């Protein structure tokens with residue numbers, strides 16, 4: 057509820073959005089087959105191999121029509137890191153002659169771990185066993201100055217990042233077998249480049265087959281974290297690590313949900329929208345996409361008529377989590393129950409969240425839109441420096457979401473401690 061710092065915080069994000077778009081153009085145009093850092097370990101790439109579905113789910117598996125760099129479609133395109141099972145994250149801390157690492161490199165590592173692994177374990181109900189590995193537990197000094205790489209906001213892979221990745225590989229190679237890892241985290245010394253409040257440099261190159269090779273495998277999926285996202289609200293110690301799960305979300309194939317206007321489309325309901333301030337889990341749509349929900353936990357409301365569905369809190373393991381109402385081949389409405397638990401510790405109005413997902417809309421352009429049950433309310437969160445308006449967007453018993461044009465109604469009919477019921481009515485098939 058502090059508009060000033062919030063604006064300050066959103067504006068660097070806007071710049072980061074541009075960075076992602078630039079970067080992903082390269083990523084997708086070059087991705088093919090298994091884009092993991094290491095094809096050495098055997099399970100195949102992200103979406104298709106891990107997605108749980110039945111023939112009943114076919115109408116709900118929306119997909120993009122034509123060229124979309126990074127889509128909400130299901131299953132996820134190949135080339136990204138597998139998002140279930142044990143994932144080994146090679147984590148390196150780097151510094152430069154003009155930005156020497158201050159103090160112990162392990163302190164930089166501890167800004168993100170064990171929190172990042174725990175966040176993924178909680179969000180995935182234990183299906184993603186994320187293991188950071190530190191074969192070089194010290195600052196890895198780059199041969200050039202930070203300035204010489206020309207890294208700035210929106211910098212494309214060529215030439216600066218290509219050079220940086222090549223140098224990271226060269227410096228680390230004596231001690232690192234790159235074939236043993238599924239993704240790369242580069243934790244840059246915080247004194248390199250501008251403060252995060254001025255410019256967010258943190259970026260991920262995902263599914264990038266053009267990346268330099270190391271030990272015979274391309275460094276295809278790499279997240280770079282710069283600076284510290286400390287907004288001065290006092291929450292950094294608890295929330296600053298979440299830039300890494302956000303960046304890694306791209307490595308697993310998830311698009312950015314914030315847009316050039318900031319986090320107004322999804323607020324804090326997904327870490328791919330806003331990763332600071334109030335803690336936020338992932339949308340159920342993302343959990344299905346990542347292989348963290350079974351087909352039995354996903355209802356597909358494709359047929360005309362009225363059906364009732366049960367929903368259990370998304371943050372708790374087990375039970376039905378998602379109802380999807382397809383509108384056409386590339387879009388639909390998702391319905392889920394959000395309560396204060398797990399990674400959703402900051403939910404201030406438990407209830408049913410309704411949002412539209414469009415596989416044709418690219419990363420950073422608003423592929424997901426949350427519907428606000430209380431427009432212009434100002435929201436219910438009291439956390440500082442957050443996009444507050446959507447924090448009370450949920451629907452509670454007695455309330456309904458209605459799209460008359462599409463002939464879709466979602467009514468929340470009952471709420472018990474651990475289960476809500478929704479009645480979905482549609483007048484035409486999806």
Ligand SMILES: [Zn+2]
Nearest residue numbers: 076302303312
């Ligand atoms: Zn992002």
